[in-house]
Amino acid sequence: MMDSAPLPDDPAAAADPLVRVENLTCAYGRNVVLRNVSFEVPRGEVLTILGGSGCGKSTLLKHMIGLEQPAKGRIWLGGQELTAATGSARRRILASFGVAYQAGALFGSMSVLENVMLPLAEHSELDPPARELVARLKLREVGLEQYADYATAELSGGMQKRAAIARALALDPAILFLDEPSAGLDPVTSAELDALILRLSRALSLTFIVVTHELASIFTIADRALMLDKQEKGIIAVGRPQDLRDHHPDPRVTRFFRRGEETPV
Ligand SMILES: Nc1ncnc2c1ncn2[C@@H]1O[C@H](COP(=O)(O)OP(=O)(O)OP(=O)(O)O)[C@@H](O)[C@H]1O
Numbered sequence: 001m002m003d004s005a006p007l008p009d010d011p012a013a014a015a016d017p018l019v020r021v022e023n024l025t026c027a028y029g030r031n032v033v034l035r036n037v038s039f040e041v042p043r044g045e046v047l048t049i050l051g052g053s054g055c056g057k058s059t060l061l062k063h064m065i066g067l068e069q070p071a072k073g074r075i076w077l078g079g080q081e082l083t084a085a086t087g088s089a090r091r092r093i094l095a096s097f098g099v100a101y102q103a104g105a106l107f108g109s110m111s112v113l114e115n116v117m118l119p120l121a122e123h124s125e126l127d128p129p130a131r132e133l134v135a136r137l138k139l140r141e142v143g144l145e146q147y148a149d150y151a152t153a154e155l156s157g158g159m160q161k162r163a164a165i166a167r168a169l170a171l172d173p174a175i176l177f178l179d180e181p182s183a184g185l186d187p188v189t190s191a192e193l194d195a196l197i198l199r200l201s202r203a204l205s206l207t208f209i210v211v212t213h214e215l216a217s218i219f220t221i222a223d224r225a226l227m228l229d230k231q232e233k234g235i236i237a238v239g240r241p242q243d244l245r246d247h248h249p250d251p252r253v254t255r256f257f258r259r260g261e262e263t264p265v
Helices: 057-064 087-095 112-123 128-141 157-169 187-204 215-221 241-247 251-261
Strands: 019-028 031-041 046-050 072-077 098-100 175-179 207-211 224-229 234-239
Touching (some): 031 057, 031 072, 031 234, 046 057, 046 215, 057 207, 087 112, 112 128, 128 157, 157 187, 187 207, 187 215, 207 215, 224 251, 234 241, 234 251
Parallel strands (some): 046 207, 046 224, 098 175, 175 207
Antiparallel strands (some): 019 031
């Protein structure tokens, strides 16, 4: 892990949950997308964020990784308040949280190995040979050690996703955020990615926050699912996917989870 000493005046320091979102309001100008959203994510959980198009899934994720500033509310990562931190303190918090942000985030001009070494060059004190060693270990963790010297464009879509995950793992993060990791993948490759997520979560006790609307993925990887709704501008359900499918009183929730069971038109 990177240096993750608590910031001063941090009442939640060292406390679980690993992520705490408190009364978060997200807006683009006057367009309020989410209002007063609160939830917690315990260490080691795989949480999926789901909901219809435009309900604010990516917006929520972007706020949690510091790409957007909330209109209101607070976000705590590992006991450190992201929303109160500025400058180097903010960069330090973010550097300790790996972000694999879809395949497009890989640099096409660099090899797979160089992509994974990049965060180590930016945020660690390691010398180049040590960076390479760590990067090769991360590539092995995602099953890409044979492809270290390939250009990223030479990889298949599924391999690019795995390379992005290896790069996000470079700094030994506590949390990995993934935005629609199975987008554009065929069902078999998508299932392989789910298996990787599960393996990493168990082997490394990693916490995953994954935006996805793939039912197969949700049922495979999620300890809990958090469902957003565009009209409500907030959370309409949180729980185990099976419970949401079988027992939730809100038909918008059960309809989402049962959509694969309907007769195809
Ligand atoms: N950078 C931005 N500037 C202005 N409005 C934005 C911006 N990003 C998103 N929005 C708006 O915020 C709302 C939520 O968008 P968001 O991308 O978070 O939804 P989503 O649930 O991830 O949708 P999808 O499943 O279609 O990707 C939408 O109405 C969208 O138009």
